[in-house]
Amino acid sequence: MYRNINALLVESHISIRDAMARLDRGALRVLLLLDDAGRLQRTITDGDLRRLLVGGATLRDTLARLPEKTAVSLPLGAGHKAALDLMDRHQIDHIPLVDETGRPCDLIIRTDLRSPILLSTPHLGDQEREFVEDAFRSNWIAPLGPNVDAFERELADHVGIGHAAAVSSGTAAIHLALNLLGVRPGDVVFCSSLTFVASANPILYQGATPVFIDSDPATWNLSVPALRRALADAERKGRLPRALVVVNLYGQSADMAPIMELCDAYGVAVVEDAAESLGASYRGRASGTWGRIGIYSFNGNKIITTSGGGMLISDNAEFVERARFLATQARDPAPWYxxxxxxxxxxxxxxxxxxxxxQLRVLEDRVAARRGVFDRYRAALSDLPGLGWMPEADYGQSTRWLSVCTLDPEVARTTTTGFIAALARHNIEARHVWNPMHLQPLFAQCDYYPHEEGHSFSDEAFRTGVCLPSGSNLEAGQIELVCDVIRDTLTGR
Ligand SMILES: Cc1ncc(COP(=O)(O)O)c(C=O)c1O
Known part of the structure; x- marks a missing residue:
């Protein structure tokens, strides 16, 4: 962070009274004393001035009475990590940054560094407030209204689909999708295993039984060979699934063309869970638009957010109309309830x-920013042995909603849990990759199809994968601090 420090610069001829007034005005609890050549001589805190007065100085005395002290500073351009180390070593809370002549140009304060660096936080633009104020002005606060209609239309146009229904969450959208596809108690529904539990819970809401499908190491998304085996088995048993919930993980589309082809061949309807991939593309088309029904999430951690919300999309107008009906207490058209x-x-x-x-108006910017965060991590850390990255498939563009790295357990000096804890000690939030559904006690009784017989990729992704801070509002200094901490952790410095 760059701050204007001119108000903090003082020379030794000013009085203690004036220095106290400057400290007050500067509000940063520190002044920077310059020597005759304008170089940093030392820092001055409240405590330094108090000690002068306790030692017999008067308010009229000048700062020349201050004892000599070596300035603790860093060169301009030094990173947050170096500043934090120096602060800890000297038990101080401010580090001036000086140019090559020794003149102070910036100041790093401990509180700048202390604010946590979180995984993925909301990043609002300039226009949200206007739309919300419109709702207040017109008192259109209650469910539905012009913003809902417009958001549905604008999102549908943006991704190039016929129809969209705005709902309270991505989970609700998946639940409605399964309902629309006629999923009933006793049905089987296939689902990606490497995902958040919200992809699978709605299968249980409908009283159906999930069967989980592994991911492909090349894309981290639904394994086509595993799906093929699962469908063939299901046909043999006479229990074909009513639907497949296919997940687009961490901003990247699944390989939808062969998945659609296989499901079409068996007459299985596809729900595309694109909660994490709004803004991504697959073979030139928006991610989320490939399934019979697609869903997006606007949860607070997503690439764009409504604080909480979701969207169900489809080219089938009847589906979307019925989704709106079911989502509004299934109220029949009549003069009474x-x-x-x-x-x-x-x-x-x-x-x-x-x-x-x-938020929709800044979606493209958010995609570019998140991809930029990932690129910075990879560029800064690519030389570290044992550190890898979630691959980007060549069939489309990922949003890199989350930047995901992997640790080779043979080479890295730490486990993923140890690595996450090391980052947490520096107030940096990182998370394990999703713990796959087939490993959850909730789904212990469910069938599972690994990528290859005897090789489950999602177990490996969970064991080795870590999601790093990925927000589009991360500052360069924060990414740099994350990189420094990762480097130190993996090299044992
Ligand atoms: C893959 C996936 N599916 C579904 C959801 C559910 O979305 P929501 O939180 O809006 O209910 C999420 C995220 O929360 C998700 O990551």
Whole structure:
């Protein structure tokens, strides 16, 4: 962080009273004393001035009474990590940065470094507020309203699909999708194993049984060979799945063409869980638009957010119309409240849709920024032995929603858990890759198809993968600090 430090620069001829007033105005609890040549001589804190007064000085005395002290400083351009180390060593909270002549140019303060570096935080643009204020001005606060209609239309246009229904979460959208596809108690539904539990829970909501499919090491997404084996087995047993929930992991599309081809051949409907891949592409088309029904999430950690929300998309107008109906308590058209079916309260509010409209306008910027974060990590750390990266498949563009690295257990000096803890000691949030569904106690009874017989890739991804801070609002200094801590951790420095 660059800050204007002119107000903190003092010379030894000023009085202690004036110095106290400057300290007060500067509000950074430190002044920088210059020598006659304008070089940094030392820092001055409240405590230094108090000790002068306790030692017999008066407020009219000058700073020339201060004892000699070697300035603790770093050269301009020094990183946060070096500053933090120096602060800890000297038990101080400020480090001035000096140019080659010794003149102070910037100041790093411990509190700058202490704010946590989080995995993925909301990053709002300039327009969300306007849409939300419109909702306030028109008192259109309650569910539905013009922002909801516009958000649905704008998102559908953006990804190039016919229709969209804005709902309260990505999970709700998956639940509605399974309902629309007729998933009933006793049905089987296939699902990617390497995912967040929200992909699979709606299968249970419908009383159906999940069967989990592994990922391909080349894409970390649904393994086509495993899917092929699972479908062939299901056909043999006479228990073909009613649907497949295919997940696009960490911003990257699954290999949708062969998946659609296989599922079409067996008459299995595909729900594309694109909660993590809005903004990505697959073979020139938007990720999320390949399945019969697609879903997005606008959860707070996603690439764009409405604080909480989701979208169900499809080219099938009837599906989307019915999704809206089910999401609004399945209220039949009648002059009074009339219900012939069970429904849900799953619609998005007009205020949150306003946030979504603003966010959609910056989606491309957010994709570029997240890809930039990943590129910086890879460029800065590529020489570290044992450190690898989630691959990007050549069939499309990932958003790198999360930057995911891997640690080779044979080479790295730490486990993923140790690595995450080392980052946490520096107030950096990193997370394990999803613990696959087939390893969850909740799904212990469910069948699972690994990528190859005897080789489950998602177990390996969970064991070796770590998600690093990835937000589009990360500052260069924060990424640099993360890189420094990773380097130190993996080289044992
Ligand atoms: C792959 C995946 N599917 C579904 C969801 C559920 O979305 P939401 O949190 O909006 O319910 C999430 C994220 O939260 C997710 O990562």
């Amino acid at each position: 009339l219900h012939t079916q069970m429904g849900y309260n799953y619609r998005m509010s007009n205020i949150l849709a306003g946030v979504g409209r603003g």
